[in-house]
Amino acid sequence: MPAPAPQIVATMPRVRLMGLMLLFLGPAVAIYTAISIYPLLATMQLATYRTTPTGASYFVGLANFATLLTDAVWSQPFWNAAWNNLKFFLVHMLVQNPIGIALAGLLSLPNLRLRGVYRTVIFLPTMLSVVIVGFAWNLILSPLWGIAEGALKSVGLGSLFAPWLGLPSTALVTLALISVWQFVGIPMMLIYAALLNIPDELVDAARVDGLGHFRIFWHIKLPLVAPTIGLVSILTFVANFNAFDLIYAVKGALAGPNFASDILGTFFYRAFFGNQLQLGDPNMGAAIATVMFFIILAGVCVYLFAVQRRITRYAF
Amino acid sequence: MGRLSRAGVHAVLIAYSLLAVAPILIVVMNSFKARSDIFGSPLSPPNAQSFSLIGYSKVLLRAQFGTWFANSLIVTLSAMALTLLFGAMAAWALTEYRFRWTNVLALYMAIGIMVPIRLGSIAILTMMHAAHLNDTLFALILVYIAQGLPMAIFILSEFIQQIPQDLRDAARCDGVPETRIFFDVIAPLLRPAIATVAVFTIVPIWNDLWFPLILTSSSSTHTITLGVQQFLGQYITDWNSVLAALSLAILPVVVIYIIFSRQLISGLTAGAVK
Structure with a gap:
């Protein structure tokens, strides 16, 4: 009789096991380490150096971070971008995720016809490139074309129209709402999948007790999908604090008007590559990337230690 | 549910669906119209009188759409295959x-799921310059493999754990070498997980602007997303060209999405549940 197989692996000569590990893990670990982890560490290291105009670089410790946070030339745009980024995130949390939850709730109603069609159509914008979506909305909201204005006029609200993308007071929120429009499909799908996983017995018991669809959703289903809502929130956080494409496509690297739509991603890009106003500075760019890393890390830690632990996980 | 509230639910879903497709529809519709009709009657579909392909002919003349499209295909498919x-x-x-x-090691590989x-x-740019890989599709493929691996490993591990232990053990008892156990026994069983991994790798790669923007400089190595972005920036006042370029970027994605939407959505939800 041959020995049971787990023991075959366990009793494999150590050299052979190491050989197999190397063969199977080697490519993934090598590429991931060389192109994802090492550059991240190298960027952090670069952030602690300063380069002279002659090309020599020397260690300056945390001086670049001090410059970023206190020297008005850097700190003013940094806090502007950080604050705008927070607003960008809050619009997603307050608009995208509630709409996503509501749509998921409607789609998971029993015996709903055309469910698949709605799901496919509402998810469609998520598949498109942010660049394409940004430009399409840029045209639609343009006063030149007048589609948005015409649509408002047709319902008697024509006076509400303004070139939202062009005004400093509304550009950022408008861009955030374009992003919400595009990505609402993600919370919708994730929460919809979680809702489908709730066992029927739980819902049936409530129905026998005479609860309506809305109260079943609010009091029973929603608490059960809380872990998924937590997951959606952290995914939104990471994506928002790493966003760049939409602002760059619609407003360019200068994130106009007058930096009103500047977020950390565009600020980082300008600092590193330079623009019409200043030369590129790799060290300061690396410092900004490092700060972004710590912001994202802080968000992930809050999620892992505070949110995920408190939420009861129901094992179905 | 009462008939009235059922109608209400459909009304809400129909309204939201319209909101989701209307902007796309407006752009595609107007790309087939002459300039005067784009502005004169933006909401009416093209008819015999307003139909025009002037935008498309200009775009195809000025832009290397074929090259960009091929580049995107090469990058996305190679990166996806190697990530898998x-x-x-x-x-x-x-x-x-x-x-x-x-x-x-598993935790180490998982860092990339959350850290972009x-x-x-x-540092990636510096490395690619040092290795003379800047402005090549190969650089993009490498970056996207590194980007996709953490999530792929996470999803595929969950999946491999569900494959019955007996299956590998039986093969081992027959003396099949380990490499063949993986490639001949396990790999074919992973097929259902491929859809999930594909959703999480293909879409972000195809739509990415950032890495093509910083890693490729010549038009011949642009991907479709970067190519269209640069083209639009250049011809922003030529509405026919802009609308046609947008439509050329939108239509293939929409067609592929509609064909594969069932697999895509089941792949996405399968990944979500795990």
Whole structure:
């Protein structure tokens, strides 16, 4: 009789096991380490150096971070971008995720016809490139074309129209709402999948007790999908604090008007590559990337230690 | 549910669906119209009188759409295939050949799920320059493999754990070598997980602007997303061209999405539940 197989692996000569590990893990670990982890560490290291105009670089410790946070030339745009980024995130949390939850709730109603069609159509914008979506909305909201204005006029609200993308007071929120429009499909799908996983017995018991669809959703289903809502929130956080494409496509690297739509991603890009106003500075760019890393890390830690632990996980 | 509230639910869903497709529809519709009709009657579909392909002919003349499209295909498909191969191999080793550092290694590989690879862009750019890989599709493929691996390993590990232990053991008892157990026995069983991994790799790669923007400089290595972005910036006042370029970027994605939407959505939800 041959020995049971787990023991075959366990009793494999150590050299052979190491050989197999190397063969199977080697490519993934090598590429991931060389192109994802090492550059991240190298960027952090670069952030602690300063380069002279002659090309020599020397260690300056945390001086670049001090410059970023206190020297008005850097700190003013940094806090502007950080604050705008927070607003960008809050619009997603307050608009995208509630709409996503509501749509998921409607789609998971029993015996709903055309469910698949709605799901496919509402998810469609998520598949498109942010660049394409940004430009399409840029045209639609343009006063030149007048589609948005015409649509408002047709319902008697024509006076509400303004070139939202062009005004400093509304550009950022408008861009955030374009992003919400595009990505609402993600919370919708994730929460919809979680809702489908709730066992029927739980819902049936409530129905026998005479609860309506809305109260079943609010009091029973929603608490059960809380872990998924937590997951959606952290995914939104990471994506928002790493966003760049939409602002760059619609407003360019200068994130106009007058930096009103500047977020950390565009600020980082300008600092590193330079623009019409200043030369590129790799060290300061690396410092900004490092700060972004710590912001994202802080968000992930809050999620892992505070949110995920408190939420009861129901094992179905 | 009462008939009235059922109608209400459909009304809400129909309204939201319209909101989701209307902007796309307006752009595509107007791309087939002459300039005067784009502005004169933006909401009416093209008819015999307003129909015009002037935008498309201008775009195809001025832009290298074919090249960009091919570049995007090469980059996306190569990166996806290699992410799947290396990801499945790593997931297999991490679940099957357990040793003292397996959990640490698994955690290490998971960092990339939450920490965006973009934050290391400056060093990536420096490295690619040093290796003379800047402005090549190969650089993009490497970056996207590194970007996709953490999620692929995570999903595929969950999947491999569900494959019955007996299956590998039976093969081992027959003396089948380990490499063949993976490639001949396990790999074919991973097919259902491929849809899930594909959704999480293909879409972000195809739509990415950041890495093509910083890693490729000549038009012949642009991907479709970067190519269209640059083209639009250049011809922003030529509405026919802009609308046609947008439509050329939108239509293939929409067609592929509609064909595969069932698999895509089941792949996405399967990944979500795990």
